[in-house]
Amino acid sequence: MSLDKMQSKFIADAMLGKLARWLRILGYDTYYSNDIEDWKVIKIAEKDKRIILTKDRGLCIRARKRGLECFLIPPDYDIITTLAKLSLKYGIDLEARIEASRCSECNGVLEKTGDNKWRCTKCKKEYWKGKHWKTIEEILIKAKAKKETDELSYNSRTRNRGGQSTNQDSKAGNNEKIGITKLTRV
Secondary structure, X not given: OOHHHHHOEEEEOOOOHHHHHHHHHOOOEEEEOXXXXXXXXXXXXXXXXXXXEEOOHHHHHHHHHOXXXXXXXXXXXXXXXXXXXXXXXXXXXXXOOHHHOEOOOOOOXXXXXXXXXXXXXXXXXXXXXXXXXXXXXXXXXHHHHHHHHHHHHHHHHHHHOOOOOOOHHHHHHHHHHOOOOXXXXX
């Protein structure tokens, strides 16, 4: 497992079960519960130094006020775009390696039990590299392509300004690049 995977820990709010499973497949320690309340998300993020992933603007505002890292996911983002944006912002590796994956159900560590077989050390669910793995790889290829397109677009805008990112347009472009939505009070 890479050093980044050991350092980047996430907590996904109750709306992001699919994203939590994807991050676990990629080998990232991702806390998720489908009935977790906002206050508990903040408490766990503080205690375990986890990055909060949410579609809830209010939760994100409260987390940032407490000095916590929070990634606000716009409601219309699909999994490919979300993985690309997370990779740009946090450097997550978009390569699926079953030997580095975590249990998609409980976040436990997988152990090899035989040829092409793994088992979760926590819940004992069994995994293997079957036909579904091709679908996983195809989605990750699309996410990598989206990431490269976003990086090229961002770098092109920066180059066109002589490498400077000081005006409001470039700041807005940078915020879009890393998935930050401007938060305003209503």
